Amino acid sequence: MINTTQPILIRGARIVDPSQGWDRAGDLLIGDGRIVRMAPAIRNGSLPKGCVVVNGAGLVACPGFIDLHVHLREPGYEDHETISTGVQAAARGGFTTLCAMPNTRPAMDNASVVDYVLRRAREANGVRVLPIGCVTKARAGQELAEMWELAQAGAIGFSDDGSPVANPHLMRQALTYARGLDLPVINHPEDPALSRSAPMNEGRISNRLGLAGWPAVAEETMVARDIELAALTGGRLHLAHISTAGSVELVRRAKERGLPVTAEATPHHLTLTEEWVRGHTTEGPVAGPLTYAAYDTSTKVNPPLRTRRDAEALLAGLRDGVIDAIATDHAPHAVTVKLVTFDEAASGIPGLETAFGALMTLTHKGDLPLITLVERMTQGPLKVLGGRGRGLGSLREGSVADVTLLRLDEEWVVRGAEFASKGKQTPLEGVTLKGRVAATIAGGRVVHSQVTGLEASDNT
Template identity: 50%
Template sequence: MMKSKLILKDGLIIDPARSIEVRGDVVIEGGKIIDSGPGAAASHSENADVVELNGMIITPGFIDMHCHLREPGFEDKETIKTGSLAAAAGGFTTICAMPNTQPPADSASTLSFIAQTSTRDSLVRVLPIGCVTAGRAGRELAPMIELAGAGAVGFSDDGSPVGDAWIMLRALEYSKPLGLPIINHCEDLSLVANGQMNEGKISTLLGIPGNPSISEEVMIARDTILAEYTGAWVHIAHISTAGGVEIVRQAKRRGVRVTAEATPHHLCLTEYAVMDYDSMARVNPPLRTQADIEALIEGLNDGTIDIIATDHAPHTADDKAQEFGLALPGISGFETALAVLLSLVHAGKIKMADLLYKMSAGPAAMLSSTGLKLGTLEKRAVADIAIIDPDHEWTVDSSVFLSKGKNSPFHGTRLKGKVKATIAGGKFVFNEIGKN
C-alpha cells in the first residue's frame, strides 16, 4: 500500500538557494517538502516509505530554461513524452520548451496544445517559451500579452536571432510590463555567413567555413545596449565567447537588466571536437576554444553568467549522418548535462554547490512569474528533487538515451557522477538507486 510520506534518508542535502550543505534527511508529503535536515526522518517514521541514500547528494530538481521538445511538428526528433523521460533521467524537473516547433509557439492555441500534451504525457513540469515575432520570422511582434496569459515564461525566436535592431527594440519595450525576458539567440547572421564551426585554427585546417566569435559578440553588445535603453530584460541564450561574457559583465556593472546562460557543451568541449568532421559536434553557436571555456567558467563563478541551460536539441540519425556542412546543428543534452558539468567540479573549477545553484535556484529566479516555489528544498517547496552519486563512473552510450535524439558528441566518453533518481511533485519519475 502506498504510504503517505516519502523519506530520503541520510543524504548530503545541498540546497544552494539557502546555502545549506548538510548530511541529513528530506521528508516529502502531498507533493511538498515538509521537513529536512539532520535527523528529520526520526519524527516522521510512521506511514513512510524510506529510501536509504548513504550520503548521495539530495538537491533541488534541475530547471532548464532552454530545451527543444520538437512537439508539435517534429515528432521524429522528439516528443514532449520522450523529452520529459530524458529530462527526468537527467535530473530535470522543470523544462522550458523553445517555440521553434511547427507551427511555432506564437499563439495561445499552440501554447495550449503544448500545455495539454504536457499534462497528459510529461513526467516533469513543462513551461513554454513563446515567440518574439510572428512565425519566428523577425518582422512583426508576436502577441506577447496573449502568450504570457497562456503561460509563456519568456519570449524567444531561438534558432533564429532577432536580427533587426528595430524589432528587437520594440520587443523589449512591448514585453517590459510583462516582466518576462526576451531570450535572444545572439548571432549576427551577416557575420555568421555560411559558418559551420568556430572560425579559427581548426576551421582553417579543416576547410570548413568559420563562424567567428564576433558574430555573437556584436549582437550581445547590441542587445545589452537596447536593454539599457529600454530598461527591459534581455536574456542571452547559450553564450559561447569570452568577448560575449565580458560584454555582459560590463553591462551588469552598469545596471543593465541582462541575464545569461551557458550550456554544458560550451563549458566542456572545444572546437577540437569537430576534428574528423564529427557532425555530432556541430552546434550553434559553435564549440569555441579553451580560452572561451575559461572565460565562461569565470563568468559562472563571478555571477556574469546566471544559469546553465542544456539547449537540448534532439535530431534524427539521418539529420546527422551527412556531410558536416549538411548535418543539422544541435546536441541531445538532457541525459549527460550533469555528468559532463561535474567534470568541472572534479577539476576544481567550480564548486558543487555553485554548479547546482546555476541549475536550480538560478533559473528558478528567472521563473518567479509562475508563482511557484521552485529550486529549493525549504519547507512547503514543491518536492522536485534530484539525487546524485557524484562518484559513479559510467560511459555514455547514446543508443540507450531515453530521448529520441541520440546525437551526442559525448557518446563513448567516460564520465564521473550520475543522476541516480529524480522526484517530481513528490513522485519518483526516474530511479536507478541500487543499480550500477
C-alpha cells in the same frame, strides 16, 4: 507505486540547497507534493504513516534542476523528439522543470500551440514543461507575436531561438512590450550576416578543415546591441547560450551597470572545444593528421564549440555569477539529419541526459564547487523565470517537491542508443563520465529512480 501524496524520507544524504546556503548531511521529508521538512535529523516517530524511507548514504539530494533552454520538437518534428521522450530524458538527467523553445512547426507564436504543448506535457506526466512563446509571428522576424495572449496562456518568456531577433528596432519593441508583462525576452545572439550560418567556429580549426567559420564577433556584436537595448528600454533581457570570452566580458560590464540582463551557458560550451570537431576519441580530441573521425557531425552545434580560451572564460563567468544559469540547449535530431556531411548536418546536441555527468568533470577537477554547480541549475534559472518559478528550485519547507538525487562518484559510459531522447548523436558517445543522476522526483512523483527502495511512479 508511489503517487504524489506518498511521503518519502531521504535519510542521511548530503543535502545541497543553494537557496539556503546549505551543504551538509541531513534528512529530507517530502509529502503531498511539497517539501515537508529538511533537518540534520528527522526522528522516526515524527514520520507520517506509510512513509517510504530511502537510505541516502552515498547520495546527494538537491533541488530538481531547471533547464531554461530545451527543444522538445513537438508539434511538427516528432521524428526528432516528442514531449513524452523529452520529459523522460529530462527525468533521467535530473531536471524537473523544462522551458520549451518555440521553434516548433507551427511555431509557438499563439495561445493554441501553447495550449497544445501544455496538454501534451500533462499527458506525458513526467516533469514540468514551461513554454516559451515566440517574439515574432512564425519566428519570421517581421512583426511581434501576440505576446500578451502567449503570456496569458502560460508562456514564461519570449524567444525566436534558433534565429535571433535580427532587426534591432523590432528587438527594441519586443523588450519594451515585454516590460508590461514582466517577462524576459530571450535572444539567440547571432548576427546572421556575420555568421553566415557557418558550421563551426572561425579559427585555425575551420581553416584546417576547409569549413566556413562562424566568428565570435558575430555573437558579441549582437550581445552588445542587446545590452544597449536593454539599457534603453528597461526590458528584461536573457542571453541564450553565450559561448565566447568576449560575450562574458560584455555581460560582466552590463551587470556592473545594474542592467536587467541575465545569461546562460551550455554544458557543451563549458566542457568541449572546437578541437572536438577536428576529430576525437572517447578520451578527447586528437591532434596530428586528420583521421576518419574528423568532421564528426555530433559536434555540430549552434553557436559552435569554441576555443579553450572561450571555454575557460565561460567557466570563470559561471563561477563568479556573470553567467546566471546553465542551460542544456537540448537539441535532439533524428539520425538521418546527422548522418550527412558536416556542412549539411543539423546543429544540435541532445544534452539533457549527459549534462550533469559532463559538468561534474569541472567539479571533480576542482574548478566548480558543487554548490555553485547546483545553484546555476536551480536558483540561477529562477532569476530568469521570476514569479513564474515561485516555489521551485529550493528545498525550503513548503517548496514544490522537486528533488534530484545524485551519485557524484558513479562512473558510467555514455551510450546514445540508450538515451530516452530520440536524439542519439552525442559527441560524448563512449565517453566515461563520473557523476550520475540516481533519482528524480518532480512535484513529489518519482519520475526516475535507480535507488533501491525508491520506485518510479507509474507513468499514468
